[in-house]
Amino acid sequence: MAYSREALIEAVSAQMPDKRWQHTLGVMETSIKLAEMYGADPQRAETAAILHDVAKYWPVERMKDIIVQNGLSAELLQYDKQLWHAEVGAFVAEHEYEITDPGILGAIRYHTSGREGMSLLEKVVCLADYIEPGRDFPGVDEIRKKSMMSLEEGLIAGFDSTISLLLQKRRVVFPLTVLARNDLVRILEEKI
Template structure:
């Protein structure tokens, strides 16, 4: 059963604290703007943005169970639990909210890590998650500036920021993020 936009917002907003819902509203706004700027469907971008953090505040055990019992990326279980909600959220978007658009599902799945060969919609939602108006971290203004010039430049700056922070904290870096970043750098080099 597919949800209307309003019903989807109502259902998803109850899955998280008010502060995270405010973040989601910012990602929705940023996704629409980026979609309009770069020629993607703003309705699909907003739908993915509404659902991108649907599982963010689920218990870790519940996310692990969904990953294990549904053949999702077992590789994730070896990495930071902060990554799990994207994979689980994509699964839940389809199972619980009737989302059948594979690009919307992929945009939810890869909004934290990116991947090699990101689609336009995946780039938009991932970048919107970095630059939404409520975000405040070192370098975010530069990422916002670059997002007005190029999705790829904005994402490379975003991934660089994440990777730098993880290096500084001596944390494990999810390999897909490094591969996604390198793929975007390669793409930018080829298009010079």
């Protein structure tokens, strides 16, 4: 039996600190707004937002075990552990919370990294994660402003911010994020 919205909220909120749940509430609200603004399904956007950080506070070894034992993207294990929760979250959404909608699962899976050929729903949830009202980092207001112009403009600004921060810290940049950014730039160039 599929989980109701309320049951999902109860189950997911119990797995994270209150501060992270507040972030999730912000992503839910922002996902709905962006979905309505850009023509995505608000209900699907909200469901993906509820579940996007479901595995965020799981122990690293538990996430690694799920990735390895279930043949998920092993490439992730070579990159920052902060990326792992998205892939694991999509797996958990499907196998523990009975989410069968591939669009919702994709939005959960790619909310941290993006990917080439992002769907409308993936763009909405990824961008909502960047700009929800509780987010406070250098450049977030500019990302919010660009988000009102287009999903692509907002996401490019978000990815640029992430990549720039990683470069400043001499950290490895996940290739999928670079590919996602470049794909969005190409999409905007084609519109000109």
